[in-house]
Amino acid sequence: MTDQTDVLEKVRRADADYACMAYVPDALSESKNGPLRGVFVGVKDNLCVDGMPAQAGSRILEGYVPPFTATAVSRLQLEGATVVGKTVMDAFGFGTFNVNTYKIPKNPHDVSRAAGGSSGGSAVLTAATGLPCVSESTGGSISAPAAFCGVVGVTPTYGKISRYGLIDYANSLDKIGSMALTVREAFGLIDAMAGPDAKDMTSLVPAPKKSVQKKAAVVTELLEKAEPGVRQACMAAVEKLQESGVAVEHVRLEHTENALYAYYIIAMAEASTNLAKYVGLRYGQQLAPEEFETYTDYFTRVRGTFGPEEKRRILLGSFARTAGYRGKYYDKAARVRTLVIREMKSLLQRYDVLLMPSMPCVAPRFSDIEKLSPLEHYAMDVCTVPANLAGLPHASVPIGKSDGMPTGLQIVADHFQEDIVKHYGQVVEAQRK
Amino acid sequence: MDIRKEVERIAAAQRVPLNDEEKETFSRQLGQVLAAFDKLDQVRTEGVPPAYHPVDIPPQLRKDEIEPSSAPVGNARRVEKGYLKGPRMMKTA
Numbered sequence: 382m383t384d385q386t387d388v389l390e391k392v393r394r395a396d397a398d399y400a401c402m403a404y405v406p407d408a409l410s411e412s413k414n415g416p417l418r419g420v421f422v423g424v425k426d427n428l429c430v431d432g433m434p435a436q437a438g439s440r441i442l443e444g445y446v447p448p449f450t451a452t453a454v455s456r457l458q459l460e461g462a463t464v465v466g467k468t469v470m471d472a473f474g475f476g477t478f479n480v481n482t483y484k485i486p487k488n489p490h491d492v493s494r495a496a497g498g499s500s501g502g503s504a505v506l507t508a509a510t511g512l513p514c515v516s517e518s519t520g521g522s523i524s525a526p527a528a529f530c531g532v533v534g535v536t537p538t539y540g541k542i543s544r545y546g547l548i549d550y551a552n553s554l555d556k557i558g559s560m561a562l563t564v565r566e567a568f569g570l571i572d573a574m575a576g577p578d579a580k581d582m583t584s585l586v587p588a589p590k591k592s593v594q595k596k597a598a599v600v601t602e603l604l605e606k607a608e609p610g611v612r613q614a615c616m617a618a619v620e621k622l623q624e625s626g627v628a629v630e631h632v633r634l635e636h637t638e639n640a641l642y643a644y645y646i647i648a649m650a651e652a653s654t655n656l657a658k659y660v661g662l663r664y665g666q667q668l669a670p671e672e673f674e675t676y677t678d679y680f681t682r683v684r685g686t687f688g689p690e691e692k693r694r695i696l697l698g699s700f701a702r703t704a705g706y707r708g709k710y711y712d713k714a715a716r717v718r719t720l721v722i723r724e725m726k727s728l729l730q731r732y733d734v735l736l737m738p739s740m741p742c743v744a745p746r747f748s749d750i751e752k753l754s755p756l757e758h759y760a761m762d763v764c765t766v767p768a769n770l771a772g773l774p775h776a777s778v779p780i781g782k783s784d785g786m787p788t789g790l791q792i793v794a795d796h797f798q799e800d801i802v803k804h805y806g807q808v809v810e811a812q813r814k
Numbered sequence: 815m816d817i818r819k820e821v822e823r824i825a826a827a828q829r830v831p832l833n834d835e836e837k838e839t840f841s842r843q844l845g846q847v848l849a850a851f852d853k854l855d856q857v858r859t860e861g862v863p864p865a866y867h868p869v870d871i872p873p874q875l876r877k878d879e880i881e882p883s884s885a886p887v888g889n890a891r892r893v894e895k896g897y898l899k900g901p902r903m904m905k906t907a
Contacts, residue, residue: 448888539868553867582874583867642851653828662898664889670901679901681829692830696840697847699824713854715864720857722865755843756850772868796869 385409385463388421391510392465401486401496401505404434405466415461417573422457423506423514426467427474427548428557430454433464437548438482438499439472441686442665451546452581453557453574454515460573465512468502472691473652474519474550475499477761478750479526481690485747488530490786494744497526503560504530513561513570517547519554520644521765524777527560528739528789531779533806534560535567538796539772540585542571543578551651552583554644554769564778564806571799588797593804596732597622598632603737603764610783615738618780618790621812622736622805632728632735640721640767645759646701646714647770653698656691659684693755722771729773729795734805737764739777739789768793778806780813817841817848 389409396402403426412418424430427437429447436442454464471481479486479501486496486505496505503514504526516523518536527534536558544555557574561567578584599619604612623629661667661683673679687695701710728735741764750758768775773796777789790809794801818841825832832840892899 445889540871579876582876583871585869585871636857639854639857642854645847646851646854657828662890662900663887667891670892670899673901674905676901676903677829681831684829685831687830689836692825692832692836693840693843695828695830696821696824697844699828700820700844700848701851703824709855710851712864713857713859715866716859716862717854717857718865718868719862720859722868754846756846759847770868 384419388465388512392423392506392512395506395509399487399489399492399496399505399509400484401468401502401509403436403438403467403469403484403502406433409463409465412463413459413461415459417457418461420462421465421512422462422570423466423468423503423512424454424464425500425503425514425516426470427517428454428515429546429548430464430467433467435467435548437473438470439691440483440666440688441659441683442548444666445664447546449546452543452578454546456574457515457570468500468506468514470502471499472688473548473656474517474522475652475690475694477521477525477758478745480747480750481688488744490531491744494746494786495529495750497529497740497744498522500560501526504532504534507532507560507562511562513559513566515557515570515574516560517555517557518769519550520648520769521762523558523560524739524765524775524789524791525762527777529744529787531787532560532562533564533567533779534558534777535571535802536769536775537571537575537799538587538774540583541587541774541797541799542574543581543584545578545580549655551648552655553651554648556769556772564776564803564810567776568799568803590800591795591798593801594733595627597627597629597734597736597805598728598732599629600634600637600735600737601631602634602637606763607738607741608783611738611740611742611788614781614783614788615736615790618809618812619736622808625808625812630732634724634767636717636721636724637763637767639717640770641760641763643714643717643721644762644766644770646710647718649694649698650702650711651698653695653702656687656695718770721767725767725771725773725793726795733794733801735793737791737793739791740764743783743786743788764791772796774799774802776802776806778809780809817845
């Protein structure tokens with residue numbers, strides 16, 4: 382019981398200092414016996430946990446309390462883990478800096494800077510308390526905050542972990558992953574959550590494992606896009622990999638910028654259909670129906686609760702799949718996605734992993750984020766989008782600081798080769814110590 | 815293309831209320847974003863199949879059977895006899 386009281390106190394203190402929690406229970410539930418007994422985890426607020434509010438960072442879901450638990454989280458609980466609460470996030474995952482929401486987390490390394498998004502609360506909780514978290518990435522929502530806050534963030538292959546119980550952003554892109562202080566701990570959560578689930582038809586049986594060939598490739602375009610301090614930290618980490626016996630070459634990815642646009646078209650198109658279900662009748666925002674003349678009036682008033690980024694993505698996503706524009710935008714993006722997947726998988730036949738900065742910059746100041754246009758905001762995802770669009774497993778591993786702020790190296794492997802990502806992550810981690 | 819008209823049309827279809835300032839801001843921003851998306855026109859994709867998922871998803875079907883569940887109305891505030899109570903579909907005469 383003392384353990385539980387201490388843990389809750391740590392979580393509350395982190396929330397008071399850095400605004401990282403969407404919900405903290407009054408007391409922790411009793412954990413089951415199992416290999417994860419004594420492991421306390423934060424859970425991103427877009428994952429359902431029975432009895433805990435789930436708002437996914439959006440006002441439209443205010444008051445929603447799920448009557449069930451996401452498969453990924455229930456698997457951890459069955460192994461003995463205890464959920465310490467829900468961590469804040471950009472609304473529905475729509476953001477790179479975790480500023481598109483009602484509660485904005487602060488970076489524990491400098492509170493004038495963003496935590497990164499959309500899993501900002503998870504990264505902050507891990508950085509501030511050492512507790513691991515269950516997170517989720519659509520286009521970089523694990524790597525970005527992990528790099529900005531100096532923790533390990535793992536995004537597995539699409540389909541490795543069931544999405545049942547996830548409040549979805551974009552169904553063909555969403556992946557549940559983890560954050561922790563160490564590579565081993567972060568992958569421990571992935572292993573415990575993985576495996577097919579009858580409740581999610583996109584959860585898959587893993588492909589056979591490959592062995593490590595000690596060959597890696599640095600993606601030149603993405604390295605060049607990084608600011609000097611981040612680039613230097615990445616190259617220092619790569620040099621240490623070479624010293625450990627890994628043959629490193631530099632490669633070009635033709636479709637990095639195309640991947641960014643294809644990603645945003647697909648993600649927004651899927652998001653705009655997913656957000657159509659928020660009509661204010663079954664959960665979240667609910668008004669008095671008798672006060673409205675028609676269903677349309679009611680529906681429109683409820684959907685006025687959406688924030689600016691939610692509205693922007695509904696408009697853009699709906700436009701991209703409208704008759705007359707679907708071929709030009711959505712279908713084109715889906716074909717470009719094929720080219721991105723082919724290009725990356727082709728390289729991963731020759732190399733164990735592709736290496737790149739997790740983010741092109743360190744965590745920006747809130748005052749600088751305010752000056753960014755939506756397009757400039759989206760462009761910050763250039764390093765994280767290719768692997769996410771292709772559904773490839775990857776990890777952001779801390780590699781030192783630039784301008785006093787943490788930076789991360791992103792390690793990407795072929796589908797279902799999480800063990801190879803883990804291997805390289807541990808090598809990078811060991812050389813930093 | 816008149817972006818502002820498109821914004822108003824889609825917002826109305828999606829039941830997203832916008833004030834004049836939002837219409838102005840979103841029209842300008844959507845114009846910028848769509849101009850960037852237009853760069854994909856230069857990518858040659860003839861004969862390239864679309865990828866709707868990043869990995870092959872084998873087709874799976876479950877039995878079409880009704881299972882008891884309280885979830886559909888579990889969070890609803892206005893329920894009568896197991897049904898959700900919503901607003902009128904249209905104005906009464």
